[in-house]
Amino acid sequence: MFKPKTIFFEKDIENYELGKELMQKFESVPKVQIESHNNIEELRKSENKQFLNLKQNLIIGVRKTHKYVENHKVSDYLVPYTSSGCSAACMYCYLVCNYNKCSYLRLFVNREQMLEKIIKTAQKSDRNLTFEIGSNSDLILENTITGNLPWTIENFKNTKNGMLTFPTKFDMVDSILNIDHQGKVIARVSVNPEEIINQIEFGTSRLDGRINAINKLKDAGYKVGLLIAPVVMVENWKNLYLELIKQLQSKLSEKVKKEVFFEVIFMTYSYVHTKINEEAFPNAINLYSKDQMTGRGKGKYMYKNELRKDGESFIREQLSKFFPNNKILYVV
Ligand code: SF4
Numbered sequence: 001m002f003k004p005k006t007i008f009f010e011k012d013i014e015n016y017e018l019g020k021e022l023m024q025k026f027e028s029v030p031k032v033q034i035e036s037h038n039n040i041e042e043l044r045k046s047e048n049k050q051f052l053n054l055k056q057n058l059i060i061g062v063r064k065t066h067k068y069v070e071n072h073k074v075s076d077y078l079v080p081y082t083s084s085g086c087s088a089a090c091m092y093c094y095l096v097c098n099y100n101k102c103s104y105l106r107l108f109v110n111r112e113q114m115l116e117k118i119i120k121t122a123q124k125s126d127r128n129l130t131f132e133i134g135s136n137s138d139l140i141l142e143n144t145i146t147g148n149l150p151w152t153i154e155n156f157k158n159t160k161n162g163m164l165t166f167p168t169k170f171d172m173v174d175s176i177l178n179i180d181h182q183g184k185v186i187a188r189v190s191v192n193p194e195e196i197i198n199q200i201e202f203g204t205s206r207l208d209g210r211i212n213a214i215n216k217l218k219d220a221g222y223k224v225g226l227l228i229a230p231v232v233m234v235e236n237w238k239n240l241y242l243e244l245i246k247q248l249q250s251k252l253s254e255k256v257k258k259e260v261f262f263e264v265i266f267m268t269y270s271y272v273h274t275k276i277n278e279e280a281f282p283n284a285i286n287l288y289s290k291d292q293m294t295g296r297g298k299g300k301y302m303y304k305n306e307l308r309k310d311g312e313s314f315i316r317e318q319l320s321k322f323f324p325n326n327k328i329l330y331v332v
Helices: 011-015 017-025 048-054 111-124 139-146 148-156 194-200 207-219 237-251 254-259 271-280 305-322
Strands: 006-010 031-034 057-061 105-108 129-132 162-168 185-191 223-231 261-266 268-270 293-295 300-303 328-331
Touching (some): 006 011, 011 017, 011 057, 017 057, 105 139, 139 148, 139 162, 185 207, 207 223, 207 237, 207 254, 223 237, 223 305, 237 305, 261 305, 268 271
Parallel strands (some): 006 031, 162 185, 185 223
Antiparallel strands (some): 268 300, 293 300
């Protein structure tokens, strides 16, 4: 389990059961009281090269913004839930909008309020709604600290018209295997070639661990999906991803292969990532490529259209060859 170096906490957390529990759990960790989890002066002043040190802090607060964002992929809504940020350090992480504000792990202890809003929204709806609760963080990782996933699933399972979903790059799924989920959860495991995990997805689970995790989740009756994400066009990338797809074909259980669906996302990157990564990981691979990438506004980069199209055809071709009966929900 993640052992924080320092805990920054809002005073209000002591009014919540989970807040009290966490304070007790981390009794021996040095603590700093803060006004707001959104603005921690001491962390804001840190330099880019201290990025990994920043990630060793844990912030505990109360979530005040509960705005849902409509989504049209796996879910109907992206829902702010019990955490944001992460203690791992994938070099492209989409949560690194501003390193000193949203990259480190923040836990929000008002889980009853957040789950109640999801349940009420589902109950009011006349159609089945799916809520993405893991778009701001990695809930399997968070769960090793808070135990929020079994709590959430147990309390959500009897909700009419609703499903929950979350993606993960971690394999610590055992605590949700033996619970009664009523088929109301879609667990999506994000995979990449082992070489990419080693060089870019620092602090996440190995590929084999993730494959075992999805096999276990399926055995436990969960609906499952695989994200090939993000596809990183390093040198030799086609060979690496072909190898990955072959490994999935040979190591996924028959049960998973029977119904798993795919989502494929090509990497996007940004000026902020470039700046942080060159100082925080001076010996790591440079993910920005002037030849391969083009700007898409606000300091963001994406692969050039012709490259991306070729990449999409390649991945679609290989998936149809090795997984002819499985759906590809989208490639973006
Ligand atoms: S595991 Fe997910 S949330 Fe954590 S650093 Fe990697 S991409 Fe970001």
